[in-house]
Amino acid sequence: MASNLKILLRSRPTGAPAAGNFQLESGPVPVPAAGQLLLRTLFLSLDPYMRGRMSDAPSYAAPVAVGEVMGGGTIARVETSLHPGFREGDLVLAYGGWQSYALSDGKGLTRLDPALDPPSLALGVLGMPGFTAYMGLLEIGQPKAGETVVVAAASGAVGSVVGQIARLKGCRVAGIAGGPRKCGYVVDELGFDTCVDHRGGDLPQRLARACPDGIDVYFENVGGAVFDAVLPLLNVRARIPVCGLIAHYNDTGLPPGPDRLGLLQRAILTKRLRMQGFIIFDDFGPRFGEFQQAMGDWVRAGKIKYREDVVEGLENAPAAFIGLLKGDNFGKLVVRVSQ
Numbered sequence: 440m441a442s443n444l445k446i447l448l449r450s451r452p453t454g455a456p457a458a459g460n461f462q463l464e465s466g467p468v469p470v471p472a473a474g475q476l477l478l479r480t481l482f483l484s485l486d487p488y489m490r491g492r493m494s495d496a497p498s499y500a501a502p503v504a505v506g507e508v509m510g511g512g513t514i515a516r517v518e519t520s521l522h523p524g525f526r527e528g529d530l531v532l533a534y535g536g537w538q539s540y541a542l543s544d545g546k547g548l549t550r551l552d553p554a555l556d557p558p559s560l561a562l563g564v565l566g567m568p569g570f571t572a573y574m575g576l577l578e579i580g581q582p583k584a585g586e587t588v589v590v591a592a593a594s595g596a597v598g599s600v601v602g603q604i605a606r607l608k609g610c611r612v613a614g615i616a617g618g619p620r621k622c623g624y625v626v627d628e629l630g631f632d633t634c635v636d637h638r639g640g641d642l643p644q645r646l647a648r649a650c651p652d653g654i655d656v657y658f659e660n661v662g663g664a665v666f667d668a669v670l671p672l673l674n675v676r677a678r679i680p681v682c683g684l685i686a687h688y689n690d691t692g693l694p695p696g697p698d699r700l701g702l703l704q705r706a707i708l709t710k711r712l713r714m715q716g717f718i719i720f721d722d723f724g725p726r727f728g729e730f731q732q733a734m735g736d737w738v739r740a741g742k743i744k745y746r747e748d749v750v751e752g753l754e755n756a757p758a759a760f761i762g763l764l765k766g767d768n769f770g771k772l773v774v775r776v777s778q
């Protein structure tokens with residue numbers, strides 16, 4: 440008999456999440472009512488934003504309630520359809536959460552091409568992270584040929600795409616990544632011009648050497664010590680799409696050390712910097728079709744490469760998610776929930 444394995448938020452973390460903040464629970468497979476679908480999860484996406492949903496601090500989206508199933512994007516197969524718009528066997532992109540089965544009323548589901556191989560690409564390079572890279576870089580970063588673009592978390596889901604698009608636009612691209620393996624991949628496989636290991640010490644000096652002409656676009660995925668190293672290297676009229684601040688997601692208070700807000704504001708003023716945050720679907724949702732077309736073409740032509748980090752089994756999702764916030768993943772992190 441099939442059962443529905445679910446991972447619930449057991450308690451809100453203070454600082455880094457731990458295994459005890461999650462609870463595994465097994466229950467009956469839900470039964471769809473008229474107008475509903477039963478979805479069987481094939482892949483669950485694990486993404487840094489989920490850390491924010493575990494907290495009840497004010498944010499752009501409501502938190503997961505304690506005792507509720509953790510939310511998350513999924514690729515699912517329609518097991519049973521009592522909905523006129525979907526058939527049994529359809530492959531869909533859903534927001535089914537951390538569970539092996541989910542009910543849906545069809546709203547927000549996207550039918551996927553059954554030939555998409557692997558279907559998890561719709562959670563990565565062809566989905567939300569790829570879209571984030573595309574819009575953040577091209578619309579806010581406005582890169583021009585010959586300029587220097589820097590991106591951190593450069594081997595990850597968003598950063599890997601940012602750097603490759605910047606190369607396609609004729610920019611010089613420096614990645615920042617954790618460790619020699621990730622840096623080697625970023626240069627050798629993804630074609631970045633250079634990559635600096637942020638765990639290797641002396642980041643400000645090594646980044647300065649990697650960017651002899653300064654930085655025109657800094658795609659911010661990280662914050663923290665990486666931003667401290669970037670700030671003095673920014674050129675006049677540099678653009679900074681503020682996409683994520685993963686170095687701060689586990690913070691419980693303001694970072695230690697002197698207040699550097701004045702330093703930042705002076706740099707913004709004198710260098711006429713443009714920093715702009717964005718939340719991908721809130722700000723650019725209607726342009727998803729345009730992105731799919733462009734990215735699909737680039738991926739098919741081999742111009743944009745991708746790497747997935749596939750974790751087997753839903754029960755391993757909490758550990759994988761905890762690792763994501765520490766850089767344990769190598770590529771877009773997804774969980775294979777069922778075949």
Ligand SMILES: NC(=O)c1ccc[n+]([C@@H]2O[C@H](COP(=O)([O-])OP(=O)(O)OC[C@H]3O[C@@H](n4cnc5c(N)ncnc54)[C@H](OP(=O)(O)O)[C@@H]3O)[C@@H](O)[C@H]2O)c1
Pocket residue numbers: 486487488567568571591592593594595596597598615616617618621637660661663665681682683684685686687717718719720763764765766767768769770771772
């Ligand atoms: N604004 C939006 O709409 C939007 C949408 C999607 C994603 N995002 C943001 O984009 C960023 C990247 O997301 P992703 O899905 O592509 O994740 P990812 O890069 O696949 O994985 C996260 C990576 O962040 C790096 N990292 C973690 N802690 C760090 C630290 N203290 N300093 C430097 N690097 C650190 C690690 O890579 P290394 O080992 O290389 O350090 C880790 O592998 C996140 O901040 C995320 O919240 C924003």
